Amino acid sequence: MDSAVPEVIAVVRQGEYSERLTFLYKIVEDTQNTVRFLDTKAAFCVTLFSGMGAGVLEHHAPETALHRALFAAFLVSAVVGLLICMRVIFPVIKPMKSPPAEHGRPLPKFFVHSHHEHHWLRHTLSNSVDNVLCEDHDTYTASVLGANDHDLLLTMCDEVLMISLVRQIKSDRMHTAMYFLAFGVLLFGAVMLT
Numbered sequence: 001m002d003s004a005v006p007e008v009i010a011v012v013r014q015g016e017y018s019e020r021l022t023f024l025y026k027i028v029e030d031t032q033n034t035v036r037f038l039d040t041k042a043a044f045c046v047t048l049f050s051g052m053g054a055g056v057l058e059h060h061a062p063e064t065a066l067h068r069a070l071f072a073a074f075l076v077s078a079v080v081g082l083l084i085c086m087r088v089i090f091p092v093i094k095p096m097k098s099p100p101a102e103h104g105r106p107l108p109k110f111f112v113h114s115h116h117e118h119h120w121l122r123h124t125l126s127n128s129v130d131n132v133l134c135e136d137h138d139t140y141t142a143s144v145l146g147a148n149d150h151d152l153l154l155t156m157c158d159e160v161l162m163i164s165l166v167r168q169i170k171s172d173r174m175h176t177a178m179y180f181l182a183f184g185v186l187l188f189g190a191v192m193l194t
Contacts, residue, residue, distance in 0.1 A: 017149035024156035031163045038170045042088035045181050049078045049085070052188045059192055067194045074187035081180030088173045093166055 056074055061067050135143075 017153060020153055021149070021156060024153070024160055027160050028156070028163055031160070031167050035163070035167050035170060038167070038174050039089055041174055042085040042170075042177065045085045045177055046082060046089075048181065049082050049184060052184060053078050056188060056191050061191070061194055064194065067191065070187055070191045070194060074184060074191050077180050077184040077187055081177055081184055084173055084177040084180060088170050088177060091166060091169055091173075093169060 052074075056071065
């Protein structure tokens with residue numbers, strides 16, 4: 001009877017990790033859906049700014065000081081709003097630091113990142129696939145096979161924190177872009193009516 005106790009404890013612990021990993025996976029999935037929604041909203045704002053800009057540039061109105069001032073204010077609002085939307089769609093965010101190594105061994109990373117020698121411009125202009133990823137098949141397979149549930153749990157926690165950071169920054173930028181969009185719509189109406 002006593003020999004079965006460690007096996008039962010091992011099964012319970014394995015089940016705990018499974019539930020936790022599933023929970024973290026669902027958080028990542030939900031957060032990624034929110035990020036996609038924010039990207040869609042930013043793309044809509046870019047389309048709306050572009051359409052209003054085209055309308056204002058084609059609008060022929062008498063040259064008055066009021067019209068020039070409204071036109072300049074609209075252009076500033078549209079350009080700043082577009083730049084903010086671009087920062088929503090293409091955020092440049094440095095990842096947070098991972099937790100320190102445990103028991104003298106580094107924690108494995110299962111989400112593959114770009115190699116430190118990788119440069120986006122080089123891969124834009126050429127078809128070379130050398131040094132793009134920090135892992136190759138052998139090193140990645142070895143890290144996955146050598147991992148335990150605890151390692152996977154720590155990696156998923158890192159991913160939840162990273163994707164949550166991206167979501168929050170995109171959300172804050174989108175909030176600001178909406179103010180510029182509302183101001184731009186008001187200025188667009190004023191420019192078209194003058």
